[in-house]
Amino acid sequence: MPDIFSYRNYRLFLQDRLAEMKKSDRGLNYRSIAAAWGLKSAGHITQILKGSAAISSKVLPQIISFLSLSSKEERFFRLLVTYDQSGTFTEKRSALRELLDFGASRAVKVTQTQSAFYEHWYMPVVRDILSITKFSNDFKALAAMVVPPITVDEARHAIRTLESLDLAIKNADGIYHATSNILEAPEDEHSALARSECANRMIELGRQSLDTIDKSERTISWVGFSVSEESYRLIADEIRAFQSRVLEIVHADEYPQRVYQLNIQCFPVSKKGNQ
Secondary structure, eight states: OOOOGGGGGGHHHHHHHHHHHHHHHHTTHHHHHHHTTSSSSSHHHHHHTTSOOOOOTTTTTHHHHTTTTOOOHHHHHHHHHHHOOOOHHHHHHHHHHHHHHHHHHSSSSSSSSGGGGGGTTTHHHHHHHHSSSSSSSOOOHHHHHSSSSOOHHHHHHHHHHHHHHHHEEEOSSSSSEEOSSSSEEOSSSSHHHHHHHHHHHHHHHHHHHHSSOOOGGGGOOOOOOOOHHHHHHHHHHHHHHHHHHHHHHHHHHHOOOOOOOOOOOOOOSSSOOOO
16 A cells, blocks of 8 residues: 555545555446445546545545555544645644654654754765765765765764764674664754754855756745735645655655755745735
8 A cells, every 4th residue: 555654635645545456456446436435426536536526524434444544544644634625724734733743753853962963064964975875984985975075084073973973873894874864853952053053054055056056956946925924834834744745755765866955944025014
């Protein structure tokens, strides 16, 4: 069955799950599915999948039973439906926050004592490089892998620091590996300051990439808009949901080839109006 926790749209999950079920059961079609869901016509399923019809509270339990979802998968599916079909900002934000909690459970939290991880912008980069190349002790090659390149001493410092913080480990063959592919930042004041300095440098690298990285290898876009405070908060939650989805993709990728940095900014460029 498709990994439901990698979806943020219940209709896409339904399309993939039903396609999979129809492959394993050639006698299964929309007419028989409609009957199992308590719907009057096969066309109603098509409308649900295309977004022109919603799932009613009466039909939802029938669909969950038909899909043979576990209790955790059922909760996630219900949240996806609630998020999609909610008519109020409050309901939508509540569902989205719960959806984000599922993604957060895959991350390993960096402790306060590991906050040195954020004190240099290249530390997270070096750690991620361990996932795409076999590194033992060639610090010159490691330094050259970073864009822009760092010094050999900085590369050596990064590995020693990562090792001391238990964020990287050397195996029996002398090859270093990151201890987890997804990290969650701590929330203490010292760590926040270190992350802020690291973020400033990453934002600056993003600006420099306009001139130093070929446009075929980067994606940079921006959009301006005016919204209410309530809509802004919903947008902020959507950004966090997108970040969660990105981390799900990272988690599922078995053959990473390159380290990327994703910066997301949303900030006011005017004072509040008086309407």
